[in-house]
Each structure stands twice: as structure tokens, then as C-alpha cells.
Amino acid sequence: MHELGVVTHVIRTLEEVAQENDVTKIGSVTLTVGEVSGIVTEQIIDCWNWFKKKTPLVCEAELKIEPVPAVTWCTACEQTYETVKYGKTCPHCGSKETYLLQGSEFAIKEIEAE
Amino acid sequence: MKVIEVGRAGTDANDRDADLLRRELKEKDLFLINLMSAAGSGKTTLLSRTITDLRGKASIGVMEADLASDVDAAAIEALGAASIQVHTGGCCHMDAVMTREALEAFDAGEARILFLENVGNLLCPAEYDTGAHLKVMILSLPEGDDKPLKYPLMFRESDALVITKMDAAPYFDFDLEAAKRRAKALNPKIEIFPVSAKTGEGMEAWENWLLTAWERWREDA
Numbered sequence: 001m002h003e004l005g006v007v008t009h010v011i012r013t014l015e016e017v018a019q020e021n022d023v024t025k026i027g028s029v030t031l032t033v034g035e036v037s038g039i040v041t042e043q044i045i046d047c048w049n050w051f052k053k054k055t056p057l058v059c060e061a062e063l064k065i066e067p068v069p070a071v072t073w074c075t076a077c078e079q080t081y082e083t084v085k086y087g088k089t090c091p092h093c094g095s096k097e098t099y100l101l102q103g104s105e106f107a108i109k110e111i112e113a114e
Numbered sequence: 115m116k117v118i119e120v121g122r123a124g125t126d127a128n129d130r131d132a133d134l135l136r137r138e139l140k141e142k143d144l145f146l147i148n149l150m151s152a153a154g155s156g157k158t159t160l161l162s163r164t165i166t167d168l169r170g171k172a173s174i175g176v177m178e179a180d181l182a183s184d185v186d187a188a189a190i191e192a193l194g195a196a197s198i199q200v201h202t203g204g205c206c207h208m209d210a211v212m213t214r215e216a217l218e219a220f221d222a223g224e225a226r227i228l229f230l231e232n233v234g235n236l237l238c239p240a241e242y243d244t245g246a247h248l249k250v251m252i253l254s255l256p257e258g259d260d261k262p263l264k265y266p267l268m269f270r271e272s273d274a275l276v277i278t279k280m281d282a283a284p285y286f287d288f289d290l291e292a293a294k295r296r297a298k299a300l301n302p303k304i305e306i307f308p309v310s311a312k313t314g315e316g317m318e319a320w321e322n323w324l325l326t327a328w329e330r331w332r333e334d335a
């Protein structure tokens with residue numbers, strides 16, 4: 001499962017952030033997760049809850065997910081539309097020459113710490 | 115409680131591991147190539163043909179990443195090339211730590227060019243830097259010419275795109291020019307090689323590019 005690897009990387013990055021900021025305990029972590037980032041929210045929460053117990057720094061931390069909607073840009077008519085609803089075909093003009101503008105991101109936005 | 119802005123990609127720690135590994139490999143004169151594609155696109159077949167064609171010009175080793183099986187490594191070994199099977203334990207992509215572990219277990223022998231055959235999947239392998247010096251992706255003709263639109267990151271991240279199974283062109287409505295145009299729109303620098311690993315069509319252009327990229331890398335201080 002993809003989320004397994006993802007969570008281990010997030011925790012390692014958090015360990016670095018904690019060291020830089022003299023933090024020993026993290027209360028919450030906010031992740032921004034794009035709608036088409038390939039990350040399944042329920043799965044990442046499951047993996048988080050399983051992994052966090054093994055890491056003192058985050059063992060009590062709550063995971064918060066901030067979703068980012070996916071938006072596609074049509075190069076033919078130069079308009080945007082909702083990716084998940086219409087896929088790669090532009091609902092305004094029917095063109096398939098379209099590109100994702102946002103929605104694939106996956107980032108650690110902020111943490112709360114003592 | 116205080117709030118600390120982090121603003122880092124979820125892959126941040128991996129990116130640094132990858133940079134370190136890339137430098138270490140350079141010191142050992144090992145040129146690592148991350149080969150990515152969907153499952154069954156023809157990664158193992160392309161590698162087998164490339165290894166055979168370049169015999170005497172370059173010694174190639176292969177690390178085969180797979181969820182669980184080891185048929186790919188056996189195919190490479192049958193050619194007399196160094197290979198190792200890496201089981202990702204259910205993870206659908208290789209990252210820098212996994213690549214480092216695989217390299218430590220790998221007896222590459224004479225090989226100076228190492229291919230990492232990534233897990234067959236067009237999504238997450240594109241997000242995780244493995245420490246490779248070059249990224250090559252495969253799109254096979256039956257998958258369709260619209261794949262750049264569906265998986266833009268993979269096309270943006272790759273140095274070269276090999277379009278395989280060209281011998282099957284009569285049976286599919288794959289528009290080669292459209293595929294090229296879409297890939298170039300995402301990544302103007304991407305090199306594109308239409309090939310058939312079955313008939314050998316186009317293989318020379320791909321192999322010459324590979325050798326040139328390797329030479330250039332070796333000359334780089």
C-alpha cells in the first residue's frame with residue numbers, strides 16, 4: 001500500500017523539523033492532500049495511527065487532513081473545470097488537450113507543538 | 115501549543131537521501147537509471163534486448179523491484195548479466211532508502227550501468243526520487259496516446275520516453291505524433307524513442323542515447 005511508505009517519509013521529515021525547532025512532542029500535524037494525489041485519506045489515517053505509536057515524537061499527535069480540490073486547465077478554450085467530475089475532456093468545449101492545475105499536491109503544512 | 119509552519123513536501127526527507135546516494139554512486143562510478151512504466155509495458159524485455167545489443171560496449175546490471183515475485187531477475191540472469199530481485203514488501207514504489215538497501219545487497223560485478231526496474235505503476239514512482247542519475251519511462255503502444263494527459267508527473271520527471279511495442283501499431287489506433295506532442299508539451303526536454311524490443315526497430319537510437327548520456331555523466335566532475 002502506497003500510504004505505508006508515505007507515512008514513514010512524513011514522520012522522518014517531522015523528526016527533522018522537530019530538531020530544528022527544539023520540539024520534543026508534537027500535538028497535531030496538518031497535511032494538505034490533493035484530490036488526485038493518489039493518497040487515500042482513510043488509509044493514510046490508518047497508517048498514521050499504526051506508525052505513530054512507534055515514534056515518541058508523534059505518538060500522541062492527531063493527524064489533520066486539508067483536502068485540495070483538483071482543477072484542470074483547458075488549453076483550447078482557456079478555462080478551468082473540476083477534474084474529478086469531467087476527467088480529461090473539457091466540459092466547456094470538448095477538447096482533450098487539458099492539464100491538471102492543482103490537486104496532485106501532498107505536503108506537510110504545519111504542526112502544533114508544546 | 116504553538117503552531118510551526120512546515121511547508122515541506124511529503125517527500126522532503128526522501129529527496130535528501132536521494133541526493134546523498136546519487137553523490138556516493140558517482141564516487142563509485144556507478145551510473146544508476148530509474149526505469150518506470152505501467153505493469154507489463156515491456157521494461158524487462160527492453161532491458162534484456164539492450165543488455166544483449168550493448169555487450170562489449172557497456173556492462174549492465176539490473177535491480178528488479180517487484181511486490182513479491184522474482185521472475186524478472188531470473189530473466190536477466192539468464193542473459194549472464196548481474197541482477198538482484200528487490201521485494202518492496204507491498205509498497206508500490208521504490209524510494210531512496212530502499213534503493214540504498216538494494217544496492218548494498220547487490221553484487222554488481224563488472225557492471226557500471228545499473229538499471230532499477232521500478233514497480234509497474236505510473237503514479238507514485240514519479241514522486242519518489244531513488245537517487246538515480248537518469249529517469250527513463252516506458253509507454254507501450256497498447257496503453258494509448260492519451261497517457262501524458264493522465265499521468266503528467268511521470269512525463270515531466272523523465273529524461274527519456276521509450277515508446278515500446280511499435281510492432282503492434284497495425285492493431286491499435288495509437289497516434290504517435292499526438293503522444294509525442296503531448297509528452298513534449300509537458301516536458302520540452304524529454305527525448306522520445308519509438309522502439310520494438312521484438313523486431314529491434316528503433317533500438318539503436320535508444321542505445322546510442324544511453325551510451326552518450328553515460329559518457330557525459332562520466333566526464334562530469
Ligand SMILES: Nc1nc2c(ncn2[C@@H]2O[C@H](COP(=O)(O)OP(=O)(O)OP(=O)(O)O)[C@@H](O)[C@H]2O)c(=O)[nH]1
Nearest residue numbers: 152153154155156157158159234278279310311312
Ligand atoms: N509485440 C511486442 N511485445 C512486447 C514488446 N516488449 C514486450 N513485449 C511483451 O509484453 C509483455 C510484458 O513485457 P515485460 O517486459 O515483462 O513487461 P514489464 O514492464 O517488465 O512487466 P512487469 O515487470 O510485470 O511490470 C511480454 O509478453 C513481452 O513479450 C515489444 O516490443 N513488442
Ligand SMILES: [Mg+2]
Nearest residue numbers: 157158186231
Ligand atoms: Mg518486468
Ligand SMILES: [Zn+2]
Nearest residue numbers: 074077090093
Ligand atoms: Zn475547453
